[in-house]
Every structure is written in C-alpha cells, then in structure tokens.
Amino acid sequence: MGCAVKIALDGEIFELEEATLAVSERGFLYGDGIFETIRLYGGRAFGAERHLSRMTRSAKFLSLPEPNPDLFTIAEELSRLNGHHDGAARITLTRGNAAAPLRPDQSAAKPTTLVTTRALPPGLEATQHDGVPGRTLPYPLRAEGLALQNHKTINYLPSLLALRDVPAGETPIIETTGGNLSEAATSNLFWVKERTLYTPSLSMGALPGIARELVIELAAEASVEVCEVAKTKSALLNADEAFLTNSIIEVTPLTSLDGEEIATGVPGPLTRLLQELWHKKVVKDIGGYGSPGSKD
Template identity: 30%
Template sequence: MTKYWINGALADQVYINDRGLSYGDGLFETIAVIDGKPHLFDQHLDRLQMGLDRLKFPEGTIDAVKNDIQALNFSGNQTLKLTVTRGIGERGYKLPATCVPTRIISLADSSDFAKQRDQGVSVMLCQQRLGINPVLAGIKHLNRLEQVLARAEWSDLDIAEGIVSDLDGNLVEGTMSNLFWARGGILYTPKIDRSGVQGVMRDRLIQLANQLSVEVFEGSYPESVLESAEEVFICNSLIGIWPVITIDGEPLSVGPITRDLQLLLSKEMSC
C-alpha cells in the first residue's frame, strides 16, 4: 500500500496546470527506509538542494520538504519518494512571477532484492543515447523520457537493466542505476558531468572503495571497455549493489571488489 502527501496533507491529486505535469519542471529523490530510518538521507537532501539551485527554485523549498518529512512515521523497510515541482503556472515556459512549489511525498512497502544481490543479474547495452547537457547532468529532474525509451528496448524478464551511453558513445549509467566495473584491482565509473544522474549510492560506494584502498577512476569510457572488465556491477539507493553476470549474453564472474563492497554496504545498512 502506498500513501501520498501533497504539501504536507494526505492527498493523491495535483492541479492539472502544475508545471511538473506540463513541462517536467521539477525534481525527485527515491530513498530506502531501513528499519524505520531513511538511508543516506542527508546525501539525498543535498542532491535535491543542488537540483533546486540549478533549476532556480525559491529559497526555503528544501525547508518545507524537511518539515513534511518530519511529520511522517517510518516503520520497517519502506520506499520514500520525494517530488518537488515548480507548482501551478500559466501556459508557456516563462517562470511564474510567484513560484509556490508543489511538494509530493509517497511512502510504500519496499521490494526484496536479496536474490539479485546474491546471484547477480543480466544486462544489455541499449541503442537509445542520452543527450549531453552539463546544466542538467547530475541532478534527478523529472524529465525521464530518454530512460523511458531505453527501457522500452526489452521485454525479456531475464534482463534486469539496460546500460546507456551518451551521444558521443561514452558510457553513462543504467536506465535506473549507476555503473561500475573493475580491472586489475582498479574500479572505474563514468564521470557524471555531461549526462546522467549522480547517484547517492554511487557516491557512497566510491567512499567505501576508498576504505578498502581500492582506487576509483572517473572518466569518459567507450562501451568497449566492458569487454575487458573483470567484474561489473550496478547500483542505486533501493537495490544496493547488483553484480552483473552477463552483458548482451556474454558471461561475467562476480568479483572480489563487488563482494567486498556489498559486505561493507550491508554492515552499514544494518546498523
């Protein structure tokens, strides 16, 4: 069962002229609640604030979101989603003279991804490319049409995720995850400076890799680098770490860096 709050009150409808609906003018965060506590909560709010600043939302928006969240009662394992839109506006792209953001919160039961974490998943390389836009890179804005089109490329239930590259052919991320691979004891991940979402879990795993004395390189890499990868995994705040065991049908082993990071993350999330 999912509950919804809009601007702090239980509700499940928004105005038809909300700019989030009309133009995708807004942002969202999806947070894992573990044993009644939102995981990496401050980091999610930091990314939300980064997006609010980029999109020129009014000051104080994040404070209103925090007040909404403080009124909630978390229990067990849940999925918390925060959505902030520019609010009601007239027809046209011009920003409203007075902006009153719409704050939408949903709270639902969480899914169990233990099997995927343990056994690994199969992924494919998508044909859909991500546009290059440094202004929007990193933030989790509401326009997800590129991801929608990429996800439409497969219906095979054995495929868990699709990997997408940018218009220059450089790897970026999964449709709903960030991407890492290892070779020679070094961990690599695409730099999120022109496309994609700078995942909160992605950033945390870079920190955990440093604790393991594993060097992490961020950069621009073509899809071909995955052919020589010794281990590959995808991640996000809800799924944690999923080892990749096939890419376009080509088999991969679940490697030690992946398992060591899973162990560290598991300990952190159970505290």
C-alpha cells in the same frame, strides 16, 4: 496499520485516492520539478542528508524553492503508516500550479510537494545475489557535458524509453552520443579491472547517484583506487567484474553485457566486499539492517 495507502501532499497526509493535483500543475504540464528516491531501513531514511543536499543543489540550479528537510521526516512517518519500514520513499518537488508565464523566474507558483512510499521491488535479494544482465541500446541517450543530465528531474522519458527497448529482465546500459558509457536507466555503473574500480565520470551524463557517492567513499576507505573515466563498452566487456548502484538496489552485480558474460559471469570479490561494506554502513548509521517493525 489501515489498508488504504497514505501519501503526503504539501505536508498533509491523505489516503492515496483522495489526493488531487490541479491541471495547471507545472510538474504535469512541463516536467518542471525534481525528485528523490530514498531507501528506508527500519522506518529510517538512509542517507537523508546526502539526498537533501543533492535536491537542494538541483533546486538552486533550476531556481526551484529549496526542499524543506521535514519532507524526510514525513517520508519516515509515512513508511510506518504504510508498513513500508524496509521500503522506498519518493519525494517530489515541483514549481506548483501556474501554467503561465512559462519563464520560471516570473512564475508566481508555490511549490507542490508529494511524498509517497512503496515496498521494495520483488526479488531484490535474489538479483543482489545473482546479478542482472545488461544490454546496450541501439541509440545514445546522453550527450557529454550537458549540465541538466546531472540533476534528478521528473523528466524521466529517457529512462522509460531505455526500459522499453531492452528485453524484460535485462538492464539498459546507456551510452553517450560519443559512444562512451554513461550509466544504466535507473542506476550508476561500475566495473573493476585489476583491483581498480572504474565508473563513468559525471560529464558522461551520469546522475550523481547517492549510492555512487557512497560506494566511491567505501572503496576509498578499503584502499581501492577509484577512477572516473570516459570509456566505451569494450572496457566493460574486458572487466574482471561489474556492478550497478542505486539507493534501492544498493550494490547489484552486472553479470553480462549484450549476451556476453563479464569475466566468468559470476559476481566478483570486490562487488561482494562493497555489498558487505554497504550493509555495515547501514548498521552503523541506522543501528540495524531492517527491523521487527517491518513485519507490521
């Protein structure tokens, strides 16, 4: 493995410092694009079909060109080139270089695709084990029933603002204008009450997370009832346990909210069960959880 980090721009591999984008790139000018963040285990993209199908749905919704499945193969190849076998890949797809006309259906742009990989965040195993504290924001960042919120667009300012406005080390918990729970800044939210699993419904502005989808399936397979709901933060404060999900953090316990412990503040049994079921699913789909290749 060389030292320089490689990326893939429009299907061609470059060293990071050598790749450039045009100033008329619509992703840069207007946030006119979508992205996926994918977890790699042993150099294999986990849940690639689910990510591709979410990206395709969003591309259709926004009249963007549909993503080529090869982008996922490129992500796997890059992860090996960069030594990020057990890491994360990001696939970004924008409408390309055409500042005008503004109307997307009249733009003659050809899409730009960018694939990058990175290592997992430091301390991930410890936070998966111990959990993270949550903090609601003093303002809403989602409204109910807005379709655009259900797409993973490159307009990431709400999440960035949320991250800025909670103390370091805490996870922002986002509410709607109606005072209901929506999700976290970069993950979906779940809680458990009397053996039933709850999560905010997508109409609360939550992203249809790949990890959310998988956890709902794993819970159903384990005969745990799952309810998608509109609930305020008191439901979370009265929960028996709570956790967050995304493709990178998998299932990570949420141990407190606004300084108050959730139940005893210790990760609960259903959280632990779902962590275990996730692990088994990776072994089943990928053939292992991590690989010797990751030490390259």
